[in-house]
Every structure is written in structure tokens, then in C-alpha cells.
Amino acid sequence: MAEGQYKQGVAGGRLAPPQYAENFSDLHPPLDRHEALVEADRCYFCYDAPCMQACPTSIDIPLFIRQISTDNPLGAAKTIFEQNILGGMCARVCPTETLCEEVCVRETAEGKPVQIGQLQRYATDEAMARGKQFYTRAAASGRKVAVVGAGPAGLACAHRLAMHGHEVTVVEARPKAGGLNEYGIAAYKATDDFAQAEVDYITAIGGIAIVNDKVLGRDFALSELAASYDAVFLGAGLAGVNALRAEGEEAPGVENAVDFIATLRQSQDLSALEIGRRIVVIGGGMTAIDAAIQSKLLGAEEVTICYRRGKEQMNASEFEQELAAAKGVTIRHWLQPKRVLTEGGQVAGLEVEYTALRDGRLVGTGETIRIDADQVFKAIGQSFDGSPLNGSGNSIVMEGGRIKVDGEGRTSLAGVWAGGDCVDDGREDLTVSAVAAGRDAAESIHRTLTSNGRA
Template identity: 70%
Template structure:
């Protein structure tokens, strides 16, 4: 980075540690008992209906209240083997907790996410492996991608006695849980601890540095394995299609977050004084807040529509603002302003929505910046498929069981069409696909 203003070590080591501490400190045993007592244990509970993995929430909360957090964790893991991470990163405020009867009645839901974390952390700390594999079937399944969908699929297949090999392009497993989530949401190496917990069931091997279309091909996997599951996520990053987009200081938010998550020393990360973030989703919030926590003086999110249309939840938007991030709505970037190959600002245009369509007003303004992050979404890279699989809207077309147009190939998570782009939804995809694959292999 050539900018004199783009440097690291803006804060003290203690300040970095404080800024990137756990966003939601875990409940103590006493706090968990008190919180569990608030649950009404509703019949046909709306919280369970709102959970993409259909965890029996009233049951696990009752188990916590009865002094059995490990039993509660088993109830959670039966439906969602990544329940520990989901307790940390799930937008509970728009899922189970929004549906909570106490939220409707009092505006204060039961803290379902924190109770789930308390239970899963208790079991994982114990070192106990709650699952036992069935007898080996002799069947082999290949999984592409060691993210939430791939790991969930692998665990359920291993439980059924099948041998699973996961091929992962990166050096570490976990997918977005390891590389794409804000550091303050998953501290103390939890993503890797969760991977180890999942692998503890046995029957799962992971080969790193193996990317589809490079070291492995779909054609060869179909020859060598009885079934294949694709869970490689989204590898492409959408472009601004703006002049000077390749200037120094213009960064992909996803890549920067990955670098931050793997950094041994946060003080060595370059951060601008005046940071602009383009986008309105979780990634935009994550990179904006983390830029502020790294020591940026001014951070502004630019979103082309209104607050209600941002993909980031109200909680996430409020979090950004309480951390000192500004959010400007109804603006879109026109072009990157650059000098001598370095970004110095952004020209923007005010927007308006007419008859459901977004359009510029013609009124423009300029914002100073020495660092600009693109957080405008990722895209599926179909080239490794070699036209072998039918796509839908730029992602892999799947049926209700997550089966693709190929009879022995399933897909789930962000790479599959119709997904919600949530960790918990990817886990559900992986589990559903695993059950379908098991039926296919047992036929």
C-alpha cells in the first residue's frame, strides 16, 4: 500500500485486545439458569418454527433449566452440528428471538442465542463426543468445501457409516466461519475448535489446498466416489465497474476480513484514516466496524437504498453506528477519484426509487477517502462445472433434497440457488443433502 496515511499500529496493543474482545460475553451458569426460567416452553413454539435447522428450542432451554446443559447441547447438535458457531453469528434478532412470545409481549425476548452458546460451549469444553458412528458401509462420498454446508453434510454422512473426504481450497477448514466473519464474533480460535469437534466423530478426512477445477475435477470425483456434495461457497467478488477501481487503497472487503482473521498482530494491518464502505449487507457492517476498531478516524457506509432495504439487520446497523460508523443511504458510487495510482476519494450520486426501480438523481458529491472497501456481494464461479450442471440465477440449481441435475451430485450453502446466505441455512442444506445421499447409497 503506497499511501502515507494507510498504515498499521494506530492503537496500542491493549486497545486492539479490548476492541476485538467477545461481542457478546457468554452467560455464567447462574445467568443461564435465570434466563432459561423466562421461557414459556410454548407448544408449537414460534421460535422453533423460525429456526432454519428446526432446533427444539423449548426442549434445550428446559434442559438448561433442569441443570443439564450437556443434554441441551445434544438436543442442539442433533439438528445443527455447528450450533456453537450459529449461537455466535446467527441473526437471532430476525429469526428465533424475533419470533419469541416474550418479544411480542414485552419487547424483550429470551436470549436464545446466548443460551445455545452456553449449552454447546459446556459440552465442547468437556471433551465429550456425543455421537457414535454407525458400522462402516464401505461407501465413499466426496465433499467440495470445508465450510458450514460441507462440514454439516460430512458429519451426518459419517454418522451413517459412510467414509467422507472433504476437499478444501484453503489452508484451513471452516469456510466463512474461519475467514469471513468479524473477529469479535468468534474469538479464541473457536472456528477451528468446532472443526475438531466435528471431525471427532471419525470417518472424515480433509485434504487442504484442493480446489475444484484445479487440483480436482467434478468428472474425476464422480468416477472415484459413490456420491458428491458441492459446498464451495462463492469465490467471485462483484466489481464496481468504475473508473480507477484498481487504484491502491481500493480493496475487496471479503479478502481484507480474511486477512484480518488470520493476522497474528492486528497492529500490522493497514487501515486508512478516512474509510468508505460500499454495500449494505453483513460484510459491509463487519468491515466498517472492524476498520473503526483498527483505528480508522472516519468510516462511512454508502448504500444505494434505504435503511429498511439493507440486508444487514437492524441490530447490525445499530452496532455499526454505536461504534462510530456513519451510514449514508440513497447514494451510489459513480467513480473512484485517484491521484498517481492511489485512491483519494469517491464521487457519488444521490439515488431515488421510482415505481420500484432505482435511479440516479443526477446530483453528485465527493467524499474524501484513502481506503475504499467493496462489499457489494460475491458471485458463483461456474467454470469448474464445465457446463455439467444446470444453473439457476447464476448458482447451482437444486431440488428440495439439494440434489443437482446430476443424479449423484448434491449441492448446498451459498453456491446453491435459493439459499439465504446464512451459516444456519448452509448447515440445514448440508444435513438435508446428507440424508438424501444416505438414502441414495442405501437403495
């Protein structure tokens, strides 16, 4: 947010300087050795473990926990990285409470699962702190692959391709690599510049060059990459933000939540960030929760999330909803935005309408209320902009607003694969799912490039 962009009720420096560091400290402080050993000892090491089946990257969870229990964190890290080279970040941001930990036998029996995410972090942090690399590059294949997007899918794809001996060039639109890990998650989930430390760890294998500030459709064309490289992987994120469809949503003081989070993540001085006294966040997913909590941590006095459906339909997990409530955020359900209210050219409130389900359809009831606000954040989902793909003709087939791929991540254009948020492959829009998509596409690319010695 530019200095002075908003007027009444919006300012920086609302808190005492030490409070910012405390508010944005690590959400889950890491386990020490003793804590990790005790927690690992709780695992039943189940045969046909449900936690492993629930992991989108199929990490052998019982094995890595057993390795921790025998005081072998590096062995555990190797087990994790075999399936998920971004295991360190996933340990921090994965909704483990709805994945591996939800199906943990301890959760079923006691309501207290093994802290799988924390144990994964313990192992991967140990390996990264020691600079321990478990993989070396295979002999040079002579093949070159371009990867568009340095987010989780692109980085996972690049690492696996480099491991197989291919030369990889990653082209990234932003100044830094990392994608959502760098720009899109709450600052208290990945402290101490961890996203960049992970990028450095991944690229240390060699054979990966990252070129920043290069935008598909502006600085280069897909046709150029396809002609210059033996294969291309598209790991672009979701750049578009859905509209509120509310009157006056272009008013100063209405901002995209993803932009707010990105600005906060890149800030060197949190006290300089301007935040309102009364904030309304529209949406029900992780972005809405992250924007709301961080608004509160920056010093906002009242933060309200408005979601058009009920608690059970929110994409944000129950843990995240409870975290928001614990931080003082109010979550209100069955409300949709109708009109942004302004005074003196600035946001002064939001008129919202009650909603209800009628014959299975969500409808407005006609009853409205006003919620005072001097800042409104939109967090109602993002969309994929496929226009830069087909500058030279419709070579890439789209489906449901995203790139259509087959079971191996191949697009309709020969030699081009895709994965992550830009495709609709049935996976959830999670970091761990993007990693799985990038990894699997890389294996498909490798098989294609080495089949009969030709692409």
C-alpha cells in the same frame, strides 16, 4: 494487505497495543451458570413454539432451554447438535434478532426476547469444553463420499454422512477448514480460534478426512470425483466479488471487503494491519458492516458506509446497523459510487451519486458529492463461479448464476448433490441455512446409497 501497499493515510499500529485486544474481544461475553439459569427461566416453553419454526435447522428450542433450566446443559447441547452440529458457531453469528428471537413471545409481549442465542452458546460451549461427543459412527457402510468445500454446508454434510457409517473425504481450497466461519466473519464474533475448535469437534466423530489447498478445476475435476466416489456433495462458497461499476475502481486502495476480513481473521498481529484514516465501505449487508466496524476498531478515524437504497432495504439487521453506529460508523443511504478519485496514484476519495426510486426503479438523480477516503472497501455481494464444474461438458445445470438443485439438493448430474451458498434453493445466505442444506443433502445421499443395497 501487503506492507507498504498504500501510502498517504494508510498505516498500521494506529492504536496502543492493549487497545487491539480490547477492541476485538468477545462481542457477547458468555453467560455463566447463574445467568443461564435465570435467562432460561424466562422461557414460556410455548406449545408449537414460533422460535422453533423460525429456526432454519428446526432446533427444538423450548426443549433445550427447559434442559438448561433443570441444570442439564449437556442434554441441551445434545438437543441442539441433533439438528445443527455447528450450533456453537451459529449461536455466535446467527442473526437471532431476525430469526428465533424476533418471534419470541417475550419479544412480542415485552420487547425483550429470551436470549436464545446466548443460551445455545452456553450449552454447546459446555459440551465442547468437556469434549462430550453425543454420536458414534454406525457400522462401516463401505461407501465413499467426496465433499467439496469445508464450510458450514460441507462440514454439516460430512458429519451426518460419517454418523451413518460412510467414509468422507472433504477437499478444501483454502489452507484451513471452516469456510466463512474461519475466513469471513468479524473477528470479535468468534474469538479464541473457535472456528478451528469446532472443526476439530465435528471431525472427532471419525471417518472424515480433510484435504486442504485443493481447488476444483485446478487440482481435480468433478468428473474424477464422480468416478472415484459413490456420491459427491458440492458445498463450494462464493468466490467472485461483484464490481462497483464505477470509474477507477481498480485504483490502489480499493479492496474487496471479504479479502480484508479474511486477512484480518488470519492475522497474528492486528497492529501490523494497515488501515486508512478515512474509510468508505460500499454495500448494505453483513460484510459491509463487519468491514466497517473492524476498520474502526483498527484505528480508522472516519468510517462511512454508503448504500444505494434506504435503511429498511439493507440486508444487515437493525441490530447490526445499530452496532455499527455505536462503534462510530456513519451509514449514509441513497448513494451509489460513480468514480474513484485518486491523487498521486492512490485513492483520495469517492464521488457518489444520490439515488431515488422512480416508478419502482432505482435511478441516479445526477446530483453528486465527494467523500474523502484513503481506502475503499467493496462489499456489494459475491457471485458463484461455476466454470470449474463443467470442464468435461455441461453436466451441471445452472440457474440464476448458481447450481440448480431439487428439493433434496440433487443436481442434474447423477450422484452429485449441492448445498449452501453455491445453490439457489430459496434459503437465505446464512451459516445456519448452509448447515441445514448440508445436513438435509447428507440424509438424501444416505437414503440413495442404502436403497436396495446399492447406489
